[in-house]
Amino acid sequence: MGKGDRALRASGVTVRFAGLTALEDIELSVRPGEILGLIGPNGAGKTTLTNVLTGFQRHAGTVAVDGQDVTGWSPQRLSRFGVRRTFQNVRLFAGMTVAQNLEAAALGVGLGRAAAHRSSLDLLERFDLTELAGVEATALPYGLERRLGIARALVGEPRYVVLDEPAAGLNEEESDELLTRLRAVPAESGCGLVVIEHDMRLIMRLCDRLHVIDHGRSLAAGAPADVRADPAVIEAYLGSEAAGETVTHHG
Numbered sequence: 001m002g003k004g005d006r007a008l009r010a011s012g013v014t015v016r017f018a019g020l021t022a023l024e025d026i027e028l029s030v031r032p033g034e035i036l037g038l039i040g041p042n043g044a045g046k047t048t049l050t051n052v053l054t055g056f057q058r059h060a061g062t063v064a065v066d067g068q069d070v071t072g073w074s075p076q077r078l079s080r081f082g083v084r085r086t087f088q089n090v091r092l093f094a095g096m097t098v099a100q101n102l103e104a105a106a107l108g109v110g111l112g113r114a115a116a117h118r119s120s121l122d123l124l125e126r127f128d129l130t131e132l133a134g135v136e137a138t139a140l141p142y143g144l145e146r147r148l149g150i151a152r153a154l155v156g157e158p159r160y161v162v163l164d165e166p167a168a169g170l171n172e173e174e175s176d177e178l179l180t181r182l183r184a185v186p187a188e189s190g191c192g193l194v195v196i197e198h199d200m201r202l203i204m205r206l207c208d209r210l211h212v213i214d215h216g217r218s219l220a221a222g223a224p225a226d227v228r229a230d231p232a233v234i235e236a237y238l239g240s241e242a243a244g245e246t247v248t249h250h251g
């Protein structure tokens with residue numbers, strides 16, 4: 001891992017919970033501007049890997065960001081360094097407007113007042129939330145609440161963002177909208193994305209590359225079409241009929 005290694009990279013990552021190996025010797029990387037899909041059955045270890053990449057979970061092995069070893073860094077330090085996440089369940093700041101949610105997140109990652117305000121305005125526009133800037137965030141309908149949750153992770157132009165099931169509970173139209181918005185993120189800012197999702201319709205169109213895990217181990221990685229056609233992936237996750245559809249495991 002040299003300083004020139006521009007990637008968010010997990011190497012030899014292992015996580016054990018009492019009696020259970022949640023992740024075993026995982027190698028995963030995403031480059032600036034790349035969208036990596038992380039898929040696998042319920043309980044495969046996807047959220048645990050998200051926690052590892054963003055400082056929420058102790059582990060064996062290393063995590064590096066653009067050549068900097070960040071193993072053991074706190075979530076806050078990592079988020080200031082430019083590695084962010086969203087949660088499976090949106091956690092908006094209650095009692096604040098949409099704009100205030102964005103500004104508070106920007107202040108939280110170390111931006112000054114003026115920069116936080118500018119970042120908030122920029123994201124309101126990029127995520128079509130400008131007209132809702134003054135609305136209490138927790139009063140938003142579900143789809144917009146999720147959209148704001150993603151916008152909030154992007155304040156201050158992070159290097160990498162891990163999105164844990166961003167399309168969960170969205171209808172087809174909302175999911176398509178999300179696809180367009182997420183597709184624009186690397187183009188606008190060079191940010192690298194890791195997207196965990198069961199919606200294969202979304203994943204196949206969104207991602208540059210897929211990484212499949214099953215029972216905490218890497219099962220396959222590569223171009224979406226190759227991964228979808230991989231017999232081991234079909235057996236463990238997709239099922240012979242399911243390619244191209246939402247895979248109905250949740251968790």
Ligand SMILES: Nc1ncnc2c1ncn2[C@@H]1O[C@H](COP(=O)(O)OP(=O)(O)O)[C@@H](O)[C@H]1O
Binds near residue numbers: 020043046048
């Ligand atoms: N804090 C924890 N303590 C014990 N076991 C856990 C903990 N978090 C997750 N697990 C277990 O680790 C495995 C992977 O879980 P998770 O990463 O949530 O999977 P996924 O997100 O792919 O559904 C599961 O068997 C889960 O029950």
Ligand SMILES: [Mg+2]
Binds near residue numbers: 047048
């Ligand atoms: Mg999960």
